[in-house]
Amino acid sequence: MVGLYRTRAVVLRVKDFGEADRLVTLLTAESGKVQALAKGVRRPKSKLAGGISIFSLGDFQLWQGKSLDGIKQVEIIESYRLLRENIEKMAYASYVCELTDQLQGERDADSGVFSLVIHTLAALQDYEDLDLVLGIFLLRVLSIGGYLPEINVCVSCGSVVPIGSSLVLSASGGGILCADCIRGEKSASAEALSLLRFLVNADYRLAGRIKAGSVNYQVVSLLMNYVTYYLEKRLKSSDFLDIIREEKGGFKSVNGSK
Ligand SMILES: [Zn+2]
Incomplete structure (x- = not known):
């Protein structure tokens, strides 16, 4: 039997x-x-x-x-038929599924990842701003795994990084750097830091309402680099997603992590 x-x-x-x-x-x-x-x-x-x-x-x-x-x-x-029929949406959804596959152990008790994944797939299907959805997903998944970057205080010297500072996300340091500790690192804009702080507490309903444009692109590129550092490998689907994002964003990704 x-x-x-x-x-x-x-x-x-x-x-x-x-x-x-x-x-x-x-x-x-x-x-x-x-x-x-x-x-x-x-x-x-x-x-x-x-x-x-x-x-x-x-x-x-x-x-x-x-x-x-x-x-x-x-x-x-x-x-989620639209995710398989629309090549852009498919690129994002494939990355979400491959990352989840890598992060989840077999027969692990649910830690909220199941609910996060189905809400993410629904948001990728329903909304146009796919970077915004991916940004929220990456922050959530990092938070569940205990790898959420420090985004308020400089991880090198401990000083508070004020609003209006440019954004450098150090993967090895586990968070952002202040202006004094950047030391020649390429940085993203001050708007990127504000958006990152905003997205930590955002939910997918917002993805239908706010327009973040190129700032969004920078933040998601930084978060993808951050995730790659912790996985210690590049996901297969990230090559495809990079091509789709660069075509859409019209410029190369900002490499601010070290
Ligand atoms: Zn510092």
Whole structure:
């Protein structure tokens, strides 16, 4: 008798496996990341086929296997179709899912990441300012992981960095630097520091209302560099996202982290 269980989950990754199967990485509501096999899903008549697309949110019925669980059934709640059809949105959503996949351990108890990811995918689908959504996501995910950068006090000398200062985010230092401690580092504008401080407490509803333009681009570039430093590797999806962002932003990313 095979043990069956149900869980709500979002599809983070799908990879071909064997002749007709796919290996699916799910982020579940109750028990973190789960690897599951979708048997026969690449056969034309598979009942599972429609439900196993990246970014989809669904109620999954799984069987427990010895080394790997398997997907028996899925009922889609929200497919986030637009995220797969719009190349810009897809670039952002792919980065969000790959980063989540890297940060989440298998079978970790939920720490709020599941809810964050589904709200982020919904916001990427609904809103136009994708950098703003990504900025909020990165700050949240860093906060959950305990890596939120210090954004009020200089991490080198401890002095308060006042409003109107330019922004240098030091990944190795774990936060911002004041004007005295910058020492030739390239800096982003004072508006970037204000936006960073604002985004820490912002939610996605704001992404539909404020227009941050190029400042936004600078802040997200700095946060992506910051995340890369902590992961100690570049994500595959970040190359694609960089191309999309540079085309849209029209200028190269600001490299202010060290
Ligand atoms: Zn300082």
